[in-house]
Amino acid sequence: xxxATPPSPSPTRETGxxxxxxxxxxxxxRLDRVPILEDVNFHVRRGTTLAIVGPNGAGKxxxxxxxxxxxxxTGTVEWSGPVRIGYVPQSFVVTDVPITVRDFLGxxxxxxxxESLAAVGLGGAALPKRLDVLSGGEMQxxxxxxxxxxxxxxxxxxxxxxxxxxxSQDMLYETLNRLEKNSNITVFLITHDIHVVSQYSDAVLAxxxxxxxxxxxxxxxxxxxxMEIFGSGSGLAEHxxxxxxxxxx
Amino acid sequence: xxxxAAYGLVAGIFVGFAAGYVGSLMVLKRMALVGxxxxxxxxxxxxxxxxxxxxPFLGAFAFLFAAAILTWxxxxxxxxxxxxxxxxxxxxxxxxxxxxxxEVDLLEALFGDITTVTLVDALLAVGISVxxxxxSRLVYRRVVLSILSEELARSTxxxxxxxNFVYLLxxxxxxxxxxxxxxxxxxxxxVIVPAAAMKNVSRSLSSYALLSGLTxxxxxxxxxxxxxxLRLPAGPLVVTVGTVIFAGALVAGWIASRSSSTAxxx
Numbered sequence: 001x002x003x004a005t006p007p008s009p010s011p012t013r014e015t016g017x018x019x020x021x022x023x024x025x026x027x028x029x030r031l032d033r034v035p036i037l038e039d040v041n042f043h044v045r046r047g048t049t050l051a052i053v054g055p056n057g058a059g060k061x062x063x064x065x066x067x068x069x070x071x072x073x074t075g076t077v078e079w080s081g082p083v084r085i086g087y088v089p090q091s092f093v094v095t096d097v098p099i100t101v102r103d104f105l106g107x108x109x110x111x112x113x114x115e116s117l118a119a120v121g122l123g124g125a126a127l128p129k130r131l132d133v134l135s136g137g138e139m140q141x142x143x144x145x146x147x148x149x150x151x152x153x154x155x156x157x158x159x160x161x162x163x164x165x166x167x168s169q170d171m172l173y174e175t176l177n178r179l180e181k182n183s184n185i186t187v188f189l190i191t192h193d194i195h196v197v198s199q200y201s202d203a204v205l206a207x208x209x210x211x212x213x214x215x216x217x218x219x220x221x222x223x224x225x226x227m228e229i230f231g232s233g234s235g236l237a238e239h240x241x242x243x244x245x246x247x248x249x
Numbered sequence: 250x251x252x253x254a255a256y257g258l259v260a261g262i263f264v265g266f267a268a269g270y271v272g273s274l275m276v277l278k279r280m281a282l283v284g285x286x287x288x289x290x291x292x293x294x295x296x297x298x299x300x301x302x303x304x305p306f307l308g309a310f311a312f313l314f315a316a317a318i319l320t321w322x323x324x325x326x327x328x329x330x331x332x333x334x335x336x337x338x339x340x341x342x343x344x345x346x347x348x349x350x351x352e353v354d355l356l357e358a359l360f361g362d363i364t365t366v367t368l369v370d371a372l373l374a375v376g377i378s379v380x381x382x383x384x385s386r387l388v389y390r391r392v393v394l395s396i397l398s399e400e401l402a403r404s405t406x407x408x409x410x411x412x413n414f415v416y417l418l419x420x421x422x423x424x425x426x427x428x429x430x431x432x433x434x435x436x437x438x439x440v441i442v443p444a445a446a447m448k449n450v451s452r453s454l455s456s457y458a459l460l461s462g463l464t465x466x467x468x469x470x471x472x473x474x475x476x477x478x479l480r481l482p483a484g485p486l487v488v489t490v491g492t493v494i495f496a497g498a499l500v501a502g503w504i505a506s507r508s509s510s511t512a513x514x515x
Contacts, residue, residue: 068404087404094397096448097277103454104397107390108405130452 021046026075051201086147090158094131102127116145257363260374261469267378269443269465276444285437286339292346313421363483431484442491449502
């Protein structure tokens with residue numbers, strides 16, 4: 001395991017980021033007696049973005065399930081203060097269900113649907129559309145709108161652009177960027193895209209059942225570290241984005 | 250129309266709405282044939298009622314309830330899907346039911362008899378149907394969310410196991426009250442056909458649930474009235490009317506999709 005100095009908060013954010021929002025210690029998860037996560041330790045500062053990387057089967061989604069309280073585990077998961085978690089799952093394919101965007105977002109009662117849609121760049125015109133006719137990018141935006149409906153202070157995104165074309169990926173990350181800046185939300189982001197990690201996150205947690213690396217995402221520019229974490233195959237996709245200065249920081 | 254047929258009509262209208270409403274969830278859960286199979290589980294209960302001279306529908310409900318609990322429990326503790334579990338229960342119950350049901354009563358148990366509906370039967374059917382729709386409305390969104398993504402549902406605090414249990418209970422109750430109208434063989438159709446008909450023509454979830462219920466009313470009401478007029482058994486006519494509506498909805502859906510694709514091209 002490589003543990004680097006915990007990431008510094010971005011100077012552009014007014015987050016009081018010295019405070020840890022989450023501390024995870026000695027976390028372990030077994031499913032059907034098979035170890036999925038072992039001795040996982042990390043912490044996350046409030047108002048920052050943690051990218052979680054690792055090969056398939058590394059335990060990334062299981063870690064999210066632990067944070068959501070959906071699977072039993074050993075070790076400690078300690079949130080500082082009350083948290084409201086918004087979650088965007090890895091897979092959400094709607095076929096053959098006559099459900100509109102209005103129906104879906106209306107499942108969270110009392111929430112401001114139109115405001116959430118506006119926050120992700122979708123107008124009220126999307127409300128009567130059925131979910132099964134939305135493009136991949138539109139569906140992801142609706143899911144993000146769903147996640148932010150009840151004003152969470154933590155967002156979990158499980159590969160939010162896995163089923164989205166590259167043009168829409170750009171728009172989605174801009175949306176996340178804007179939400180994070182405007183709402184001081186702490187973001188956990190599972191991704192396979194090395195550029196997303198370096199451009200949009202403050203810290204990175206490399207998992208492969210246990211922690212392979214935890215530290216500032218800026219350190220991923222070091223070739224030796226990349227090789228040590230991901231091996232020669234890297235395990236991360238390199239997408240040719242031109243994010244320019246649009247990153248989170 | 251005889252007094253008994255009038256009671257049957259009132260019961261049929263309420264049960265038809267409840268069956269269509271709950272059926273809309275069953276179609277979304279892809280459990281259309283499960284409703285059909287589950288209905289047959291009632292047969293041994295009906296038989297016991299006939300043999301030991303108590304209300305056969307209490308026996309049917311008891312067997313359906315036990316089947317629902319067993320299905321829910323086995324689903325939670327094994328990796329079997331409900332359709333497999335109910336499939337096993339169905340053939341077992343059907344075999345036992347046919348063995349123990351007196352031959353003279355078998356036809357009524359299998360196909361129902363609307364002409365024997367009493368005032369008490371009708372009042373019970375109305376009360377239970379209203380309760381079914383009320384509880385269905387309470388859990389409807391949670392059931393649909395768990396169909397879309399169990400993970401998403403659980404992450405928003407939905408107790409998926411409890412919701413599935415309530416849903417199964419609703420299915421068993423609606424099947425139990427539907428048996429009096431159309432019998433064990435056809436009650437699956439009373440539950441499924443209205444929802445299947447309306448799925449392709451509904452533009453939203455709320456309209457889908459409501460239209461399924463209203464189609465249930467149309468099927469049951471028209472079927473019972475036709476049965477009274479033609480002096481034929483009500484059960485098969487209720488299902489036949491439902492199937493005609495289903496065919497009409499298929500054509501309407503096909504025309505609507507052709508029109509929208511033509512409009513989008515021009």
